[in-house]
Amino acid sequence: MAPRKRPPAPARGASAPPAPTEAHRPPRFVATKVEIEGREETKIVELPDRNPQPWDDAAELHVVGARVPRMDAVEKVTGGARYTADVLRPGMLWAAVVRAPAAAGRATLDVSAALARPGVRGVLTLDDVRGIRLDGMQLLDDAIHYAGQPLCVVCADHYALARAGAAAVRVTVEPAPHAVNLEQALADGAPRVRSRGNVSPRSPRLIQRGDVDAGLHDAEVTITREYRTPVALHSALEPHGAVAEWEGGRLSVWESTQGIFNTRSDLAKALGLGLSNVRVMKDYMGGGFGAKNGASAAAYLAAVAARKLGRPVRCAWDREGEQTDAGNRSATVQRVTLGAKRDGTLTAIVLDATIPLGMGGWEAGPGRIYHELHACPNVRTSETFVYTNTGPMASFRAPGHTEGAFGLESALNALAGELGLDPLELRRRNYATADQSRDRRYSAKRLDECYRRGAERFGWHDRAARRATTSATHVRRGFGMAACVWGGGGGPPAYATVRLNRDGTADVLTGAQDLGTGSRTVLAQIAAETLGAKLADVRTVLGDTERLPFASNSWGSITTASVGPAVRAAAEEARDRLFEAAAAMLDAGVTELSSRDGVISVRGSERTMTIGEACNRLGDVMIMGQGSRGPNPEQTTIPAFGAHFAEVEVDVETGRVRVVRIVAAHDSGRIINPTLAESQLEGAVLQGLGYALFEERVLDARLGLPMNPTLHDYKVPTMADAPAIEGFFVGGADTVANHTGAKGLAEPPIIPVAPAIAAAVADAIGAEMPEIPMTPWRVLAELKTAG
Amino acid sequence: MRLTVNGQPYDLAIAGHESLVAILRGRLGLTGTKVACGRGECGACTVLIDGKPAYACLTLAAACEGAAVSTIEGLGAAERLHALQQAFIAHDALQCGFCTPGQIMAAAALLAQTPRPTEAEVRHGMSGNLCRCGAYPKIVRAVLDAAQRLEAARGA
Numbered sequence A: 001m002a003p004r005k006r007p008p009a010p011a012r013g014a015s016a017p018p019a020p021t022e023a024h025r026p027p028r029f030v031a032t033k034v035e036i037e038g039r040e041e042t043k044i045v046e047l048p049d050r051n052p053q054p055w056d057d058a059a060e061l062h063v064v065g066a067r068v069p070r071m072d073a074v075e076k077v078t079g080g081a082r083y084t085a086d087v088l089r090p091g092m093l094w095a096a097v098v099r100a101p102a103a104a105g106r107a108t109l110d111v112s113a114a115l116a117r118p119g120v121r122g123v124l125t126l127d128d129v130r131g132i133r134l135d136g137m138q139l140l141d142d143a144i145h146y147a148g149q150p151l152c153v154v155c156a157d158h159y160a161l162a163r164a165g166a167a168a169v170r171v172t173v174e175p176a177p178h179a180v181n182l183e184q185a186l187a188d189g190a191p192r193v194r195s196r197g198n199v200s201p202r203s204p205r206l207i208q209r210g211d212v213d214a215g216l217h218d219a220e221v222t223i224t225r226e227y228r229t230p231v232a233l234h235s236a237l238e239p240h241g242a243v244a245e246w247e248g249g250r251l252s253v254w255e256s257t258q259g260i261f262n263t264r265s266d267l268a269k270a271l272g273l274g275l276s277n278v279r280v281m282k283d284y285m286g287g288g289f290g291a292k293n294g295a296s297a298a299a300y301l302a303a304v305a306a307r308k309l310g311r312p313v314r315c316a317w318d319r320e321g322e323q324t325d326a327g328n329r330s331a332t333v334q335r336v337t338l339g340a341k342r343d344g345t346l347t348a349i350v351l352d353a354t355i356p357l358g359m360g361g362w363e364a365g366p367g368r369i370y371h372e373l374h375a376c377p378n379v380r381t382s383e384t385f386v387y388t389n390t391g392p393m394a395s396f397r398a399p400g401h402t403e404g405a406f407g408l409e410s411a412l413n414a415l416a417g418e419l420g421l422d423p424l425e426l427r428r429r430n431y432a433t434a435d436q437s438r439d440r441r442y443s444a445k446r447l448d449e450c451y452r453r454g455a456e457r458f459g460w461h462d463r464a465a466r467r468a469t470t471s472a473t474h475v476r477r478g479f480g481m482a483a484c485v486w487g488g489g490g491g492p493p494a495y496a497t498v499r500l501n502r503d504g505t506a507d508v509l510t511g512a513q514d515l516g517t518g519s520r521t522v523l524a525q526i527a528a529e530t531l532g533a534k535l536a537d538v539r540t541v542l543g544d545t546e547r548l549p550f551a552s553n554s555w556g557s558i559t560t561a562s563v564g565p566a567v568r569a570a571a572e573e574a575r576d577r578l579f580e581a582a583a584a585m586l587d588a589g590v591t592e593l594s595s596r597d598g599v600i601s602v603r604g605s606e607r608t609m610t611i612g613e614a615c616n617r618l619g620d621v622m623i624m625g626q627g628s629r630g631p632n633p634e635q636t637t638i639p640a641f642g643a644h645f646a647e648v649e650v651d652v653e654t655g656r657v658r659v660v661r662i663v664a665a666h667d668s669g670r671i672i673n674p675t676l677a678e679s680q681l682e683g684a685v686l687q688g689l690g691y692a693l694f695e696e697r698v699l700d701a702r703l704g705l706p707m708n709p710t711l712h713d714y715k716v717p718t719m720a721d722a723p724a725i726e727g728f729f730v731g732g733a734d735t736v737a738n739h740t741g742a743k744g745l746a747e748p749p750i751i752p753v754a755p756a757i758a759a760a761v762a763d764a765i766g767a768e769m770p771e772i773p774m775t776p777w778r779v780l781a782e783l784k785t786a787g
Numbered sequence B: 001m002r003l004t005v006n007g008q009p010y011d012l013a014i015a016g017h018e019s020l021v022a023i024l025r026g027r028l029g030l031t032g033t034k035v036a037c038g039r040g041e042c043g044a045c046t047v048l049i050d051g052k053p054a055y056a057c058l059t060l061a062a063a064c065e066g067a068a069v070s071t072i073e074g075l076g077a078a079e080r081l082h083a084l085q086q087a088f089i090a091h092d093a094l095q096c097g098f099c100t101p102g103q104i105m106a107a108a109a110l111l112a113q114t115p116r117p118t119e120a121e122v123r124h125g126m127s128g129n130l131c132r133c134g135a136y137p138k139i140v141r142a143v144l145d146a147a148q149r150l151e152a153a154r155g156a
């Protein structure tokens, strides 16, 4: 329970505490700041008893930092990995969803024909779920808020029967006018999308520092541009879905989720259950990318249906449901004004943005990166969030920053052109050495190294010589770059237990989840390093609220930096206990022992024993360690940085853009496993490439319906689109951040992709690209305007 | 009807409308084959029917009477990994792994047809298999590497 009074500021940060005396015991529960998805939250943290020595760059590490294979790869390549989509329970029913065929209006349902069909066991309608609300909307509401909204669920013995049942539900819609885009929602006399109006009550959100009017007055060069970004769809290959099963008053749910504990509290609250009567499990997961951060509509529906029908129920979105009703990255319109001195020094950054949110979701907004990325004394951003009759937004890999970077970095590139300055040089001249928006230091910042090494690898400075080397006369080559910043410091609370088994194998238990990022492997590496165990003897167990200690959602690129230190502390405690036991067996002092690769040895002697031997001699005595994540350092911002360099070829006859090469240099502190980190980096670059070139939800404004809710029509990158990607990490451990030195890395690399590619396209065709995706027709249109 | 999956014959009563993937996953418990779209757009459900790649979501089970169906489970087990599976692990050609069985089966079909593909042939031949995690660069490398491993094994 949250304490009523805000606790005092932390007594200490990551540094070692003064030894407590009875008279002067520091408070045990303190407040600390944690940045999650760009939002800073204050969290309570229980100060850990144990604060391991930070692993700095000089630390001798053997397993951490090693390119070991993904530990669950065998399961994944043999088909043995069990995803939520693969969970089958005895007697399980399958649900199919009936969705709204219009963007607004009132629906009347006739389910009698569906109930009469073979194999259909029951339906859920509004009356079954009254009071359950998502994104401020009643689940299965008969008032239609967007096309694709669930109206009713049909449960049957097999999925095909459930679908046939769903098709037999008669839906009558009493139509009402809709507003599915900004123009419609902001027009005079627009239909009311939400009862309190079409503009979010918190809009416009104004954030400023300095005096932009004075900054613009001082400017020698001013540019103003308008940028547009599309609604992008996460399109994880495993759709949202859950299986629910009741045993008396206790509910078990398997869900494809990024947050088992969030899902548990959402379900417990909605169903009026105690938290200990809800168990949420998730083993393997086919991607999330931000859209699976709590109980999904599918989970509520499965739970209620299973209770009503007395059998386990699977409810999962089909692909069309996933592409219309599973969250999205908001579109933006960004009007940007930059003021600068002739030498490139920024004097003012002004953003006026409008963001259609859909029916709800949180207000990520493109504005924050304008305050964070470059040095400038005068910055003002204004963001207006508008409700539309479309599905709610959900955070999508670096939400806000990815959209904002397209505006900010494109404008910066335009300014460089205006000033006749190299875009990289312009950024160097406006290098921020502290977090200006919060007036704090950075834990570490090696963006300069990203700039230098990225440019070197790319051959940025001799790009002019490569310009002419295209294959055909109608193909033009261009080069562009952009940078990023993202909060990846993680923070408490996060807990882990490390348990040694009798044969010396170790279990790492923590309620985090692996979305495909590699958390399972990385956490095992941290534990193996600390224990001095063989990596193959360490297993990470994730994703079960009943059996595992709390860890937060896997979002905001925080898992390694949040849970990693807890695992290390737990493993250290287990190792210390093990050494105490082994010291007697080896006839040595505890401080003389060290362990590596599964062997405990006595310094300066030949005496050794394996961890397995020690554990075996202990019989059923179980060596266990508990660990938790300590507070973040005070008055410190803990970001990750990166710089991307893109090379493209543009066919000026067809307008087709081919990305030839992306060099991506990143600073994310210590990298626990470079191979897996590079996989994340490449994946983010490819998602960014899709955002830059193809991905766009298209709506028919007149009908209010989605036009491309399939993977055929909503284009995500294919293997044929993948460019050469050279992604790498610079710098080393950030020991101010936390004692593992690691920071987040999954989101930053999507941020600079679109503006870097846009700059390269502009460079190739001699016309700026104000809108993504840069489809052939948009490229041709810009070419035409440019003459 | 009789369905042969990974060399094992099954006698099943199958309704005319049931898809092969529904039978594999729902009745035979072979959940390695995934469904991500159910409409022939992503390749997650790729299996081999008489050695040829097919989208199991669009294939009627009843049409497979007498045919030999191979799924990821039949390709190689943990103790005896197929060269493609080994290469996918070695190159970290997967993240969430949801597309991976389909990718591997598509690659197996490609290598059966074209034992020594060029990089362009791999990219072209496998562009029907989507990977939202973006493992493509490493998948290309894994497939080319597996082709070499298989070639070496044949030569030996």
Ligand code: FES
Binding pocket: B034, B035, B036, B037, B038, B039, B040, B041, B042, B043, B044, B045, B046, B055, B056, B057, B058
């Ligand atoms: S599930 Fe069969 S092609 Fe997508």
Ligand code: FES
Binding pocket: A237, A286, A287, A516, B094, B095, B096, B097, B098, B099, B100, B130, B131, B132, B133, B134, B135
């Ligand atoms: S590994 Fe996740 S979709 Fe390919």
